Amino acid sequence: MQLATVTGDGLPAVRTVVFRGWMQNPIGDAGHPDDTIAKDVHLKFITDLRSSKMSESKVAEACWYFTETREQFRLRGELMMVTHESTDARLIRQRNGLWKSISDSARAQFSWPTPGSERAPEADDEKDFRCSADINAVSQNFVLMLLRPNYVDHLRLKGFPQKRVLWHRSDIDSWNAQPVNP
Amino acid sequence: MQLATVTGDGLPAVRTVVFRGWMQNPIGDAGHPDDTIAKDVHLKFITDLRSSKMSESKVAEACWYFTETREQFRLRGELMMVTHESTDARLIRQRNGLWKSISDSARAQFSWPTPGSERAPEADDEKDFRCSADINAVSQNFVLMLLRPNYVDHLRLKGFPQKRVLWHRSDIDSWNAQPVNP
Numbered sequence: 001m002q003l004a005t006v007t008g009d010g011l012p013a014v015r016t017v018v019f020r021g022w023m024q025n026p027i028g029d030a031g032h033p034d035d036t037i038a039k040d041v042h043l044k045f046i047t048d049l050r051s052s053k054m055s056e057s058k059v060a061e062a063c064w065y066f067t068e069t070r071e072q073f074r075l076r077g078e079l080m081m082v083t084h085e086s087t088d089a090r091l092i093r094q095r096n097g098l099w100k101s102i103s104d105s106a107r108a109q110f111s112w113p114t115p116g117s118e119r120a121p122e123a124d125d126e127k128d129f130r131c132s133a134d135i136n137a138v139s140q141n142f143v144l145m146l147l148r149p150n151y152v153d154h155l156r157l158k159g160f161p162q163k164r165v166l167w168h169r170s171d172i173d174s175w176n177a178q179p180v181n182p
Numbered sequence: 183m184q185l186a187t188v189t190g191d192g193l194p195a196v197r198t199v200v201f202r203g204w205m206q207n208p209i210g211d212a213g214h215p216d217d218t219i220a221k222d223v224h225l226k227f228i229t230d231l232r233s234s235k236m237s238e239s240k241v242a243e244a245c246w247y248f249t250e251t252r253e254q255f256r257l258r259g260e261l262m263m264v265t266h267e268s269t270d271a272r273l274i275r276q277r278n279g280l281w282k283s284i285s286d287s288a289r290a291q292f293s294w295p296t297p298g299s300e301r302a303p304e305a306d307d308e309k310d311f312r313c314s315a316d317i318n319a320v321s322q323n324f325v326l327m328l329l330r331p332n333y334v335d336h337l338r339l340k341g342f343p344q345k346r347v348l349w350h351r352s353d354i355d356s357w358n359a360q361p362v363n364p
Binding site: 002003004005006010011012013014015016057059060061062063065072074076109112113114115116117118119125128129130160161164178179180181182 | 198312
C-alpha cells in the first residue's frame with residue numbers, strides 16, 4: 001500500500017510500504033472495556049530510525065487499492081513510532097517479534113549506510129551492503145510504525161453505481177458511517 | 183499510481199489515480215529552445231471540478247510502483263488544473279481530446295451528483311447515476327490535471343544492492359542526478 005505524510009516544509013510525500021499486519025489495542029488495556037479491544041486496531045509497518053518518515057508529520061494517510069475487488073481504502077490517522085527507546089512491554093514484544101519475522105535480507109538493510117544520504121563515490125557494494133544482522137539482536141535502527149486510523153474513506157468501484165462511505169471515529173470504540181456520492 | 187496532496191488543514195491525502203499519458207511543454211513554446219521541449223514533460227490525469235483535489239495543495243507527489251521491474255518513482259511537482267475557463271489554445275485542445283478519449287462510463291461520472299457530498303437518503307440510483315454524457319460537449323466539471331515533476335526519487339529494488347537516485351530539476355531543461363543510499 002502507499003503511505004502519505006507531510007514533510008517539514010509542508011510538502012506531500014508518498015511511498016510504497018509493506019503492510020505487516022494488525023495490532024490490537026497497542027496502548028494497553030487500562031481504561032478500555034474488554035469488548036472494545038477488537039475495534040481499536042492499528043496497522044503495522046516497519047521503518048528505519050534514519051528514514052525521513054521519522055521527521056515528517058505524525059498524521060499519515062494510507063491508500064490501499066484491491067485490484068480484484070476494485071475497492072479503495074484511504075485510512076488516515078496518527079502514527080506511533082516504537083523505537084529501541086520504547087518502554088511499554090507490549091510494544092517492545094511486538095517490535096522484537098516483528099524483527100524475528102522478517103527476512104534475512106530485510107534485517108540486513110538496517111545495517112546499511114544511512115538511507116537517503118549521498119552515496120559515497122568510493123562506496124564498496126560488497127563491504128557496505130553485504131551485511132547480515134543477528135536475528136536475536138534487534139537493530140537500533142529498526143522501528144515498528146503503527147498507524148491508528150480515525151478516518152476511513154471506502155470506495156467500491158464494482159457494481160452500479162459505485163459506493164462510497166466515509167467512516168469517522170467518534171470514540172475509541174465507535175465509528176460513524178456516512179454514505180457519500182462516489 | 184497514487185497521488186498525494188496536502189489538505190487545507192495541513193493533513194496528508196492520497197488516492198489512486200489513472201495515468202492518462204504525457205504532455206510535452208504544455209505552457210507553450212515561447213522562450214523555450216526547441217530542443218528542450220521533450221524534457222519539459224508533464225503527467226496527465228483527469229479530475230472533477232467538484233473534487234477535493236481542486237482545493238488542496240498545488241504541489242503533489244505521485245508514487246508509481248512497477249511490480250515487474252520492482253522500481254518505484256516518486257514524482258513531486260506543481261499541479262496545473264485545466265478547466266472550462268482555460269484560455270490557452272493548446273491546453274483546451276488537450277482537454278477536449280482527453281474528453282473524447284475516455285470511456286462512456288468515465289464521461290458519465292461528470293454528470294453524477296457532487297462527489298464526496300452526502301448521499302441523499304432518497305437518492306435514486308437509476309435516475310441520479312444512469313446518465314450519459316455527450317462526447318461532443320465537454321462537461322464543465324471535467325478537469326485536465328497536469329503534474330510537472332521537479333523532483334524524482336527513483337528506487338530500483340532489483341539487483342544487489344538496491345539503487346536509488348534523486349533527480350532535481352535545476353532549470354527548465356536540465357536535471358541533476360544524485361545517487362543516494364537506498
